[in-house]
Amino acid sequence: MIELEGVTRRFGATPVLHDVSLAVPEGSFTSILGPSGCGKSTTLRIMAGLDRPTEGRVRLNGADVTEATASERNVAMVFQSYALYPHMTVAENIALPLAMRQLSRLERLAGIGRLLPGSRPKRAAIQARMQEVAAMLGLEDMLGRKPAALSGGQKQRVAVGRALVRDPSIFLLDEPLSNLDARLRVQMRSELAALQARTGRAFVYVTHDQAEAMAMSDRVVVMMAGRIAQAGTPRDLYDRPATREVAAFVGAHPINLLEMRLGPHGACPLLPDLRVSGAESAQVTLGLRPEHLVPASAGLPARLDRVEYLGAETVVHARLDGGAALRALAPGDWAPPAPGAALTLAVEPERVHVFDAASGARMTAAAERAAA
Numbered sequence: 001m002i003e004l005e006g007v008t009r010r011f012g013a014t015p016v017l018h019d020v021s022l023a024v025p026e027g028s029f030t031s032i033l034g035p036s037g038c039g040k041s042t043t044l045r046i047m048a049g050l051d052r053p054t055e056g057r058v059r060l061n062g063a064d065v066t067e068a069t070a071s072e073r074n075v076a077m078v079f080q081s082y083a084l085y086p087h088m089t090v091a092e093n094i095a096l097p098l099a100m101r102q103l104s105r106l107e108r109l110a111g112i113g114r115l116l117p118g119s120r121p122k123r124a125a126i127q128a129r130m131q132e133v134a135a136m137l138g139l140e141d142m143l144g145r146k147p148a149a150l151s152g153g154q155k156q157r158v159a160v161g162r163a164l165v166r167d168p169s170i171f172l173l174d175e176p177l178s179n180l181d182a183r184l185r186v187q188m189r190s191e192l193a194a195l196q197a198r199t200g201r202a203f204v205y206v207t208h209d210q211a212e213a214m215a216m217s218d219r220v221v222v223m224m225a226g227r228i229a230q231a232g233t234p235r236d237l238y239d240r241p242a243t244r245e246v247a248a249f250v251g252a253h254p255i256n257l258l259e260m261r262l263g264p265h266g267a268c269p270l271l272p273d274l275r276v277s278g279a280e281s282a283q284v285t286l287g288l289r290p291e292h293l294v295p296a297s298a299g300l301p302a303r304l305d306r307v308e309y310l311g312a313e314t315v316v317h318a319r320l321d322g323g324a325a326l327r328a329l330a331p332g333d334w335a336p337p338a339p340g341a342a343l344t345l346a347v348e349p350e351r352v353h354v355f356d357a358a359s360g361a362r363m364t365a366a367a368e369r370a371a372a
């Protein structure tokens with residue numbers, strides 16, 4: 001278990017992390033998700049011991065490791081850039097962390113090292129562990145190759161192998177898939193999730209890609225401008241986003257955000273079925289996900305602007321009678337009317353998100369209360 005307690009990091013006078021507290025339990029797959037520059041890498045580097053907090057503590061399995069170096073913590077880090085040694089083979093790259101720890105400088109020398117008494121059993125043990133890790137990652141057939149002769153996905157596997165070989169208690173991965181093409185990213189994300197399950201170790205996975213975080217994680221920590229905006233299961237984030245910013249960041253299709261003023265008793269002028277409890281004439285932002293806005297025989301009256309046909313589904317660009325543009329989602333086999341034609345969009349009140357317009361914080365809707 002790794003914990004950050006009230007971690008603040010400033011570079012000179014510039015604050016980058018503000019009072020960040022989070023705990024990654026044993027065996028969990030936790031993602032840190034947020035836009036570029038929000039402080040994800042800084043958070044991970046502080047966990048690894050590659051950077052120090054200005055204030056706050058870092059605990060590893062209960063022990064305070066705030067001042068411990070990276071090599072004193074049994075954590076492994078995998079970077080986006082792979083950081084492989086180009087002159088070494090796959091086998092040597094994977095075995096390197098063990099060779100550095102277990103062999104003396106003399107024993108590591110290619111020629112003489114082998115002749116030294118005592119180095120042979122150590123080398124054999126390192127080779128065996130390297131083979132085991134290579135087999136786990138499907139790299140057995142390329143152990144003699146140099147990194148230049150590998151594809152992006154294979155290089156990434158070697159980088160993971162090098163982290164795996166020491167059997168660290170925690171894996172820290174910083175956007176490890178962002179150099180890969182879209183199809184390979186999707187494949188590698190299930191490989192990494194399977195690897196995490198097999199090793200049973202905690203993974204902390206940094207990404208700006210909400211789909212990656214949602215697909216792989218038990219828990220997602222959403223970070224915005226150096227603060228934790230929300231931490232929860234992928235489902236929590238999607239169903240009950242704590243802020244408007246989280247709602248806009250999470251979800252495959254961008255959420256529709258509509259500004260409006262509630263009437264007496266929290267009545268919503270747009271959706272008669274919705275009542276927001278405890279909000280008298282408040283200025284709010286309504287969040288409607290496209291997938292919860294479906295062309296149907298009854299609902300919000302709108303006009304069709306255009307459609308984007310995606311195969312399995314169709315993105316519907318429409319305009320409300322008041323003029324606001326909305327995205328809705330229809331099945332792939334939906335037959336759209338002509339542009340400019342009227343259509344109605346069905347809304348389930350319990351799927352509507354309501355945020356305070358000024359602070360962006362989530363407000364409780366009556367429909368949600370009834371469901372709880």
Ligand code: ADP
Pocket residue numbers: 011016034035036037038039040041042043
């Ligand atoms: P992310 O990984 O989410 O993209 P980072 O943690 O890399 O974000 O950076 C967060 C912010 O801290 C950025 O504005 C970045 O410019 C700044 N920053 C990171 N490292 C340093 C540093 N060594 N010196 C000064 N500013 C830094």
Ligand code: MG
Pocket residue numbers: 040041042
């Ligand atoms: Mg980063």
